[in-house]
Amino acid sequence: AQSVTQPDIHITVSEGASLELRCNYSYGATPYLFWYVQSPGQGLQLLLKYFSGDTLVQGIKGFEAEFKRSQSSFNLRKPSVHWSDAAEYFCAVGGGGSYIPTFGRGTSLIVHP
């Protein structure tokens, strides 16, 4: 069965600092991987996705993520965080015929001025 672990429930960073949110997955084949962001009071929005090819993927809002098969990880990064990045971030894994992703429990990002 597929699963996703986001080890950090909360992450606090200062504005302008770099950010890395961790995601580890379990999946029996090549996974489809996603990062979504949920701003307060809103639904989830796709930041980026990995299906195949280049293991470093670029997303919206200056985010990127790197797929590391050997570590079963798909960590999200941003070189300089803005106050507007404060939100909940979800990693998801899915693939195969069902295409139903499994979501992690989320990481809440707090940005200090």
Next chain:
Amino acid sequence: DADVTQTPRNRITKTGKRIMLECSQTKGHDRMYWYRQDPGLGLRLIYYSFDVKDINKGEISDGYSVSRQAQAKFSLSLESAIPNQTALYFCATSDAHITEQYFGPGTRLTVT
């Protein structure tokens, strides 16, 4: 206009009442999903539908039912609401060939 809409956005109801949450989409996607979000638990799948005639239970379907009235409409019902169904509910859609999902803005449901 939003691609995925949910009504109502907020609802307070009493234990034992029947309630329906509605979802409509203009993306033309075949696949639709209902999730609930609880603090610290992430998103959990309630039901999903790959087309109008195909409806499947998710991991937490007990106490819920759904109806797929058309390609664009997918409703979630709580036949007899209970307090532990208080949560944020999301509808999502996806294309069969593009596996990312598109989410509605959510319905905050409170059962007293």
